[in-house]
Amino acid sequence: MTKKFFSEHDFDASDSFDIELTFIQGEMCAFVNNFFKYPDRVRDYISTCPLKDHRLEEQQIEKSICKEYQNGKSYYDAKAYLERVSEPKDAEILLYQELAKIFRSRMDPQLMFNWRTFNQFYEIETPPKPYFWPHLDAGYNVMVYLNPHNHMGAGTTFYKKKTDDLYNGMEHADSWWDDEHWEECDTILDQYNTMTIFPGNLYHSCRIIPGVHKDDMRITFINFFGARETLSSGGGNIIVPKVVPQNLNYF
DSSP, X not given: OOOOOOOGGGGOBOSOEEEEEEEETTEEEEEESOOBSSHHHHHHHHHTSOOOBOSOHHHHHHTOSSOOOXXXXXXXXXXXXXXXXXXXXXXXXXXXXXXXXXXXXXXXXXXXXXXXXXXXXXXXXXXXXXEEOOBOOSSEEEEEEOOGGGTTEEEEEEEEESSTTOOOOOTTTSOEEOTTTEEEEEEEEEOTTOEEEEETTSEEEXXXXXXXTSSSOEEEEEEEEOOBOOTTSOOSOOOOOSSOOTTEEEO
């Protein structure tokens, strides 16, 4: 039987990038099309990886509202980690350098370039409510959508709390919410092989439409970079390119 075999080059980033900017809830966000050179190969690999929970059930239940664990019952939510054994290409480094300048943020090369992390999600049961655990993250979120079955469908949604004292519980126990507690404000579309960068201080979550990810895994390549800084703060190493390279177009 022929085995599927993958090389490090199957995960290469593209040779040039365009950055487009917009604003969501007053915060700057960026989009980079065609991030991976071979996105179908990346998806093919990750879709065959076993699913492993990335939370501790006991810890989630202890701090939850509903006290019932959902992962593995109503959905599968997992992460796959892939060691990186090649140096990033110049274009990829320059892309992150330019993003650091745009967002006035620190970059951690060890975090960015040692491992590749992918979110994996399958629907098992029809969600009882439309919103999957709105939450915050530190710093900036970086993700690449790898879902041809959901191209230009709902990707990531942004929310506002309806009451300031709302506790959103724990991801894998208090998973599903609705407009009783949250106002749905904006949604980034799931454009295939497109990277989006947005600040984690906006409540956000993956937007799960019933039936879309039941037979086809929802896959996103994810990364993070640090909290925003001011360029004059002197608060650490802010990587800023001296010259915007010709192979990096900045709109």
